[in-house]
Amino acid sequence: MTVRVRFAPSPTGYLHVGSARTALFNWLYARATGGTMLLRIEDTDASRNQPDLVTNILDALTWLGITWDEGPQFQSAHADRHRGVVEGLLASGHAYHDDGAVRLRVPEDGVTGWDDVVRGRIEFENAHVEDFVIRRSDGSPTFLLANAVDDVDAGITHVIRGEDMINNMPKQLLLLEALGARGDVVYAHLPLLVDEQRRKLSKRFGDVAVERYRERGIVAPAMANYLALLGWSPGDDVEIRPMAEIVERFRLEDVHASSAFFDVRKLTHVNATHLRALGPDAFRSAVAPFCSHPLDGLPDDYVRALQERTQTLCDVEPLVAWLFAEEPVVDPDAWARAVAGGPHAEALLAGAIAAYADAPWESAELHRRLAELGEAVGLKLGKAQAPIRVAVTGTTVGPPLFESLEVLGRERTLARLRAARARL
RNA sequence: GCCCUCAUCGUCCAGUGGCCUAGGACGCCGCCCUUUCAAGGCGGAAACACGGGUUCGAAUCCCGUUGGGGGUGCCA
Numbered sequence: 001m002t003v004r005v006r007f008a009p010s011p012t013g014y015l016h017v018g019s020a021r022t023a024l025f026n027w028l029y030a031r032a033t034g035g036t037m038l039l040r041i042e043d044t045d046a047s048r049n050q051p052d053l054v055t056n057i058l059d060a061l062t063w064l065g066i067t068w069d070e071g072p073q074f075q076s077a078h079a080d081r082h083r084g085v086v087e088g089l090l091a092s093g094h095a096y097h098d099d100g101a102v103r104l105r106v107p108e109d110g111v112t113g114w115d116d117v118v119r120g121r122i123e124f125e126n127a128h129v130e131d132f133v134i135r136r137s138d139g140s141p142t143f144l145l146a147n148a149v150d151d152v153d154a155g156i157t158h159v160i161r162g163e164d165m166i167n168n169m170p171k172q173l174l175l176l177e178a179l180g181a182r183g184d185v186v187y188a189h190l191p192l193l194v195d196e197q198r199r200k201l202s203k204r205f206g207d208v209a210v211e212r213y214r215e216r217g218i219v220a221p222a223m224a225n226y227l228a229l230l231g232w233s234p235g236d237d238v239e240i241r242p243m244a245e246i247v248e249r250f251r252l253e254d255v256h257a258s259s260a261f262f263d264v265r266k267l268t269h270v271n272a273t274h275l276r277a278l279g280p281d282a283f284r285s286a287v288a289p290f291c292s293h294p295l296d297g298l299p300d301d302y303v304r305a306l307q308e309r310t311q312t313l314c315d316v317e318p319l320v321a322w323l324f325a326e327e328p329v330v331d332p333d334a335w336a337r338a339v340a341g342g343p344h345a346e347a348l349l350a351g352a353i354a355a356y357a358d359a360p361w362e363s364a365e366l367h368r369r370l371a372e373l374g375e376a377v378g379l380k381l382g383k384a385q386a387p388i389r390v391a392v393t394g395t396t397v398g399p400p401l402f403e404s405l406e407v408l409g410r411e412r413t414l415a416r417l418r419a420a421r422a423r424l
Numbered sequence: 425g426c427c428c429u430c431a432u433c434g435u436c437c438a439g440u441g442g443c444c445u446a447g448g449a450c451g452c453c454g455c456c457c458u459u460u461c462a463a464g465g466c467g468g469a470a471a472c473a474c475g476g477g478u479u480c481g482a483a484u485c486c487c488g489u490u491g492g493g494g495g496u497g498c499c500a
Contacts, residue, residue, distance in 0.1 A: 010500045042500060101498050119429075128427055128496095136498040143500045166428060167495040191430080198492060226436095229449090233437045237448045256437085258430050259493065266436065266450045276463080309462045338460095367459075385459050397461040 003035025004157045007061075007068070008075075008147065010042045011053035014209035015060035017262060018162065018193040018201050021227045025190060026160045027066045028228065028250040038154055039071035044082075044146045060210040064224050065243060070154075075146050078153070082141035085149050085179065086134055094178040100137030104175055106130065112170040112177075117188035118255045124170040132171050148172045152179070158186045160252070163259070164200065165189060188252055191231045192259045201262055213267070217290055217312030222271035229270075230260040240273045272311040283307050287316045293324040302407055305399045319399060323408060328394035328416065338386035338396055339420060344377040345387040349421040351376070352388055353414060361410050363402035370402070391420030 007023040009015070015023075030037040039061075041054055058072065086102055089095035095104050106129045113123030134145040141149075151159065166189050176182040195205040207213065213223055224243055234241070234249045278286060280300040287295055290313040295303055298320075306319055322328040339345045351373040359365050367381075374384025385401050392405065392413060405413050 008500090012500090044500080099498085103498095122428070124427070130496095133498045138498080140498090142498070147500085162494095163429075164494055165500095168500095169428090189429095192494070194493075196435090200494070229436065231437095233448095235438080237438080239437080239449055260437090261435055263435055263450070269450055272463095305462090307463095311462095370459085381459050389460065395460090399461085401459055403459095 001157060003030060003033040004038065004155050005030050005035060005160055006038040006040055006151065006154060006156050007066075008040040008042050008150075008161075009057055011057065013053040013056055014211060015057045016201070016208050017210055017213075017227070018208070020060065020064060020066075020210045020223075021193060021230060022160065022162055022190060023061060023066050024064065024224055024227050025232070025252075025255070027068075028247055029158065029160060029252050030069075031247045032250045035157075036069045037067070038073070038156070039068035040073045040075060040150060040154070041071075042143065042147065043074055043076045044141055044143055056211065060214075063214060063220050064210065065220055066224075073150075073154075075150060078146065078150060079141065081153065082146050082149055083135075083139070085145065086141065089134070089178060092178075095134060096131075098131075098133075101133045102135040103131040104134050104171075104178060106132070106171075106174055112173050114169065114173065114187055116166075117186060117252050118191070119189060119257050122166065122169070126170070126174070129170045129174065134175065144168060144171050145175065148175050149179075151185070152176065152181045152183070156185065158188065158252070160188045160190065163189045163192050188255065190255060191257055193230060193262045194259045196261065198259065198261070205262075207264075217314035218267065218271050219274055219286060219313065222267070222274040225274065226267045226270045230262070231255050240270055268311050275310050275313075276307055278307065280304060280307075287313055290314055291317045291320070293320070295320070298407060302399070302403055305403060309399065322393040322395075322398070323404070327419070328392065330390065330394040331396075334390045334394070334396045338390045340424065342387050343383065344379060346421065346424055347377055348373055348379075348384055348387050349391060349417055349424070353417045353421065356405075356410065356414060356417070359410075361406060363400075363406045366405050367402040387420070388417070392416045 005026040007026045009019050009023070027037055029035065054072070061068075086095065089104065090097075090102060093105070095102050107126045110126045111123045112126055112129070113121060116122050132144060133142050135141055169187070173182065193201045195201055201208055207216075210223065214220070221243060225240060225246065228246050228250075229239055232250070232255050233239075234246065235254065275283065275286070280303040283303055283306075284295045295306070295316075298306075306316060309319060310316055339349075348370075352370060355369040355373060356366065359369055370384055370388065371381050374381055377384075386396060389398065389401050390396060392401075392408065398404065
């Protein structure tokens with residue numbers, strides 16, 4: 001039997017990270033088993049039936065690399081089928097009218113249960129399940145009915161969704177039984193993603209939309225990688241790896257049951273690691289949308305130095321701003337500490353201006369000459385480079401100095417050194 | 425309230441009766457490396473919620489307690 005899974009978001013206008021995780025696990029399972037993934041938009045609620053609300057969700061899924069084989073289908077398009085099912089249930093006596101709505105008749109006793117892949121056996125006493133609405137008084141089918149019927153019609157074999165759906169299970173199962181379509185569908189309820197309060201992740205948490213992370217410089221493979229680690233583990237000690245390897249190792253049975261805190265710090269770490277693994281050109285193009293100047297003119301080695309200092313793509317701009325600016329923006333504190341109040345700053349600036357005027361313009365030589373200047377005044381290189389760094393880049397931290405000077409060029413370097421000396 | 429469910433370091437995971445004086449990762453602290461900052465290396469603090477069983481032996485199985493979460497709509 002071929003696996004058929006589905007991801008069925010409601011069109012809220014954005015992809016919630018919890019939903020993204022659900023989508024990812026469905027996708028992983030489909031890919032790991034050679035199955036098929038269906039995308040269905042659950043828009044039975046009229047207020048959510050707006051095509052533009054779907055676009056963002058589709059974009060976010062695509063960005064994450066979560067592809068679907070069928071769909072997107074729109075649940076609202078199946079309205080006739082849903083109406084027919086309700087009529088059938090009415091005719092067979094399984095459902096009845098109530099205040100204009102239609103409710104399913106639930107047995108007084110007995111239990112309804114299933115074997116959940118991640119949680120084991122779960123059972124509800126029918127006595128605790130009330131007759132529930134399957135068609136609203138305005139004639140529209142409810143989620144409970146539409147969802148169950150669509151899954152049957154689509155031949156879904158594995159329902160993989162959030163734990164918050166567990167309580168709907170007896171109703172869906174009872175409905176399916178009334179329809180004579182219970183079948184042998186496999187259910188897997190994933191643990192919830194929670195905030196620091198251990199509550200279901202909601203807008204109150206901060207950034208719950210996947211696109212927010214994209215905007216903040218998180219790269220798709222890192223986002224997906226991190227999401228895969230919430231509730232599941234590859235079984236070895238390697239957490240950060242390409243999605244293809246995750247697909248290879250993914251098994252639904254390995255998903256565990258307790259909820260997981262969505263930790264942006266660890267996400268950031270995963271992101272930095274993925275970023276560092278990129279080749280120079282891949283890094284350049286990843287950074288492009290986040291940086292006002294392309295990194296195309298910079299040598300590979302220098303790009304690597306930037307990469308090493310990048311946790312999110314947003315980190316790059318401030319790392320190279322001094323290079324592209326007419327003049328560096330000098331941080332007052334850095335100036336006070338390393339130049340105005342730094343040891344031998346004036347002598348070092350003057351010395352560098354002289355030493356660099358005729359130096360072969362490559363980092364090793366620039367390095368050597370400044371080291372000599374430092375020795376002359378009894379300073380180690382760490383101290384000696386400080387005033388030069390501030391004069392040229394405006395701050396005390398940044399990419400390696402001599403490589404930076406090489407990239408900046410002799411004229412601009414000397415101009416900045418002279419300007420700094422003049423300011424003293 | 426009722427129903428369902430979860431319970432290993434602060435966090436995410438490993439662990440499915442003996443390999444556990446509980447392992448990895450993030451974060452944190454220290455040291456090393458060093459041209460600042462990073463990256464990297466090394467080391468450290470840090471957990472089996474509690475109480476009963478079962479067993480020669482329990483983080484692992486069972487029961488209970490406590491705590492957390494989810495649900496309880498003519499939303500999805």
